[in-house]
Amino acid sequence: MNLYEQQASNRRRTWLIMFAFIAFLFLLGLGFDLFFLGSTVGFVPIGSLIALGVGSISAAFSYFTGDRAVLLATSARPIEELEATADEGERLKIRQLQNVVDEMAIAAGLPRPRVYVVPDPDPNAFATGRGPDHASLAVTRGLLDTLDREELQGVVAHEMSHIRNLDVRVMTIVAALVGAVALLSDWARRGMMWGGGGRRSDDDERGGGGAASIIFFVVWIVAILLAPIVAQMLAMMVSRKREYLADASGAELTRNPMGLARALEKIESAAAPTEMIKQGSAHLCIADPLGRSMNLKEGSWSDLFASHPPMAARIQALKAMAFQGEPHV
Amino acid sequence: MFVLVFLGIIVALVVWVIASYNGLVGLRNQVQNGWRQIDVQLKRRHDLIPNLVNAVRGSMDFERDTLTAVMEARAKALTATGPADAAQKEGQLSQALGRLIAVAENYPTLKSNDNVRMLQEELTGTENKVGFARQFYNDIATKFNTAQQVFPTNIMAGSLGFKPAELFEITDDKERDVPTVDLSRH
Numbered sequence: 001m002n003l004y005e006q007q008a009s010n011r012r013r014t015w016l017i018m019f020a021f022i023a024f025l026f027l028l029g030l031g032f033d034l035f036f037l038g039s040t041v042g043f044v045p046i047g048s049l050i051a052l053g054v055g056s057i058s059a060a061f062s063y064f065t066g067d068r069a070v071l072l073a074t075s076a077r078p079i080e081e082l083e084a085t086a087d088e089g090e091r092l093k094i095r096q097l098q099n100v101v102d103e104m105a106i107a108a109g110l111p112r113p114r115v116y117v118v119p120d121p122d123p124n125a126f127a128t129g130r131g132p133d134h135a136s137l138a139v140t141r142g143l144l145d146t147l148d149r150e151e152l153q154g155v156v157a158h159e160m161s162h163i164r165n166l167d168v169r170v171m172t173i174v175a176a177l178v179g180a181v182a183l184l185s186d187w188a189r190r191g192m193m194w195g196g197g198g199r200r201s202d203d204d205e206r207g208g209g210g211a212a213s214i215i216f217f218v219v220w221i222v223a224i225l226l227a228p229i230v231a232q233m234l235a236m237m238v239s240r241k242r243e244y245l246a247d248a249s250g251a252e253l254t255r256n257p258m259g260l261a262r263a264l265e266k267i268e269s270a271a272a273p274t275e276m277i278k279q280g281s282a283h284l285c286i287a288d289p290l291g292r293s294m295n296l297k298e299g300s301w302s303d304l305f306a307s308h309p310p311m312a313a314r315i316q317a318l319k320a321m322a323f324q325g326e327p328h329v
Numbered sequence: 330m331f332v333l334v335f336l337g338i339i340v341a342l343v344v345w346v347i348a349s350y351n352g353l354v355g356l357r358n359q360v361q362n363g364w365r366q367i368d369v370q371l372k373r374r375h376d377l378i379p380n381l382v383n384a385v386r387g388s389m390d391f392e393r394d395t396l397t398a399v400m401e402a403r404a405k406a407l408t409a410t411g412p413a414d415a416a417q418k419e420g421q422l423s424q425a426l427g428r429l430i431a432v433a434e435n436y437p438t439l440k441s442n443d444n445v446r447m448l449q450e451e452l453t454g455t456e457n458k459v460g461f462a463r464q465f466y467n468d469i470a471t472k473f474n475t476a477q478q479v480f481p482t483n484i485m486a487g488s489l490g491f492k493p494a495e496l497f498e499i500t501d502d503k504e505r506d507v508p509t510v511d512l513s514r515h
Binding site: 088089091092095096099100102103104106107108109149153253255 | 363366370443446447450451453454457458461462464465469
């Protein structure tokens with residue numbers, strides 16, 4: 001897959017996810033209308049309208065504030081702010097990061113993203129935003145302290161590829177929609193308790209409503225209960241495939257796969273969880289910040305729930321690019 | 330019927346010419362933009378060099394040759410015109426700078442000086458930026474040239490006034506042997 005195919009596939013994916021999201025909102029609202037408000041004459045689909053309205057507004061709001069929310073949640077600080085208060089040795093590190101980001105922005109032919117540092121001793125990094133023009137790149141303090149210039153370049157190139165391939169946009173949209181789905185499912189569950197009486201009187205009026213209505217009701221309940229989990233799994237699946245691609249196109253930017261391979265080895269050996277990065281933004285990171293064991297192997301179960309492919313496989317793939325693959329890693 | 334088919338072919342041809350022309354114009358603009366990026370980075374490098382030379386001059390008095398070589402290469406690079414000429418002169422400048430950094434490594438007072446280390450970082454950064462700007466330019470220029478040369482676009486590219494872009498490449502074999510200086514691991 002080359003860059004343009006990746007971008008095209010990400011655009012398709014974006015539309016598909018949006019479509020599925022709107023379909024889900026309809027299902028949610030329609031079920032609410034049918035079972036709790038009753039479909040009488042002069043029927044106004046108030047539940048559908050509320051679901052669509054609230055869902056869209058909540059998703060749009062999260063889409064435009066998602067990057068700021070992630071940066072805030074990880075206590076990331078803008079690099080310019082750090083530079084102002086840093087001492088001599090510190091300034092060198094910060095300047096190096098700025099230079100490396102500039103270099104990779106030039107290599108990718110993109111505007112320079114905003115750069116942040118997360119105060120966490122575990123080495124990790126992530127990118128977020130709505131696309132190349134509104135992108136932010138954050139690295140942890142631990143990453144700055146652990147990696148040398150070449151390795152840092154590899155990591156920044158990996159994140160820059162996520163930005164260039166529009167992965168960050170897909171991720172931000174997915175995160176926004178997952179949030180909206182969770183919110184609405186929660187409301188619907190509460191609504192069921194509140195509207196339980198309404199449902200019984202509705203059944204009486206229509207004399208049972210027929211088997212079709214019961215099946216739809218079951219589907220609806222299942223959809224509400226499963227939606228947050230399915231949405232989360234979707235986010236994970238999108239992310240795992242993208243990691244290999246970002247590794248490869250990052251190596252294409254630096255023309256030095258070994259830099260990133262060595263960086264991944266160092267990040268892997270510092271296996272402590274990244275405290276500042278919570279579950280919600282795990283899929284954005286270069287390495288799983290939670291240090292979960294399912295990311296260590298590949299298989300159907302890990303394929304469903306792990307946010308990152310196994311580190312050993314990624315390192316192996318990068319070494320193969322550098323014609324340095326070893327049979328036993 | 331025949332007239333309709335004939336008209337159809339004409340329309341298809343016109344659409345094809347317009348599409349190829351616009352595609353080539355887009356690529357040509359990207360190539361020009363890529364070249365300007367290189368220019369920006371080269372200028373940054375030229376501005377940085379006097380600072381670096383001043384910072385190390387005091388400690389490296391007897392390495393005057395190395396310093397003069399850098400300043401001379403810089404002066405020459407300032408007069409470069411066009412990708413091929415610039416590539417050659419900038420290559421020589423890179424070489425002179427590489428030697429200066431390699432020599433500076435031998436002076437402990439320089440290595441431990443924060444100012445000098447910061448300047449070295451700036452220089453490494455600038456060298457890399459020049460390199461990556463060149464990589465980006467060459468990639469996009471190659472794409473532009475390929476788009477002109479593939480059949481059937483090659484039939485009309487020339488007559489529409491498109492010329493292949495010059496690549497920014499190292500022509501002198503000696504320059505390929507620039508000593509690689511790794512500043513990242515002190």
